[in-house]
Ligand code: NAP
């Protein structure tokens with residue numbers, strides 16, 4: 207009997223073909239719709255490996271339903287969708303896809319910084335609606351990125367890659383972590399700041415911390431009030447880190463100037479979400495790591511991790 211792998215999204219055939227030689231590969235046959243919960247719970251019963259995506263909730267109920275599960279490999283670097291404690295208790299490996307997506311995601315963060323500062327999507331929307339009637343002196347005027355101060359909350363792999371890009375824009379970089387990074391400070395001139403100082407001094411606040419009980423709702427009404435009125439909040443980490451109701455109020459009443467969001471508390475974001483009614487919010491459908499090269503590199507990490515575990519080797523990128 208070949209070990210069973212269950213994949214929760216349709217993946218390219220060439221990615222899974224090598225697995226089919228050795229394993230019994232089962233897969234949810236939609237690339238865009240999440241596997242229904244009851245099917246996930248049924249499929250996991252017989253699975254030796256589960257290949258999940260960030261939209262799946264791999265909670266205790268899933269781990270309890272499994273009878274021979276050895277590894278969950280998540281197609282993301284973030285693993286807040288997985289109950290790590292339950293995995294630990296059951297001795298199940300959990301792996302993720304760090305590093306290969308770092309530069310791609312930092313690019314996207316910079317795209318959002320530029321788009322939000324220069325009102326790119328707002329201006330494009332108006333042009334397409336036929337509202338470009340003549341050149342105007344002050345229409346769509348925004349904020350300068352070059353020379354501004356960027357404050358990064360969560361100066362890890364991606365935060366640092368974004369900070370390096372910022373240096374190319376002659377930006378001053380502040381960062382806030384639980385632990386300081388003296389080497390990055392020395393080598394690149396990044397400056398450590400406590401959260402309040404970072405919020406108060408930054409023109410752009412960029413979030414790249416993981417979603418944890420500690421970071422959930424870390425940016426709420428009080429924190430937004432500490433930002434500059436011309437400040438721009440960029441979140442490419444996880445929606446739950448920012449209190450969306452507080453963000454809506456801050457953007458509407460001018461507490462801050464704009465926001466760029468790749469992530470939301472509930473995804474896909476409902477179309478009637480109040481944030482989508484505001485012109486000063488640039489929104490994207492969680493595409494941080496979405497380059498072709500990077501997505502294939504991420505899938506390769508998952509495939510290797512699953513193969514390693516099922517063949518009795520220690521997988522790379524084990525987060526448990
Ligand atoms: P990483 O290297 O682990 O960096 C995370 C950083 O956050 C660390 O430097 C960590 O430093 C800091 N941090 C953790 N808890 C914190 C807290 N309570 N307050 C302040 N800082 C805190 O991870 P990464 O590879 O850069 O990825 C970061 C996150 O980006 C992922 O977890 C994921 O959610 C998100 N992401 C999103 C996309 C997308 O498509 N939008 C793509 C990739 C990643 P300390 O431990 O010293 O605090």
Ligand code: GLV
Nearest residue numbers: 281282283284495
């Ligand atoms: C994407 O959000 C990831 O965590 O890789």
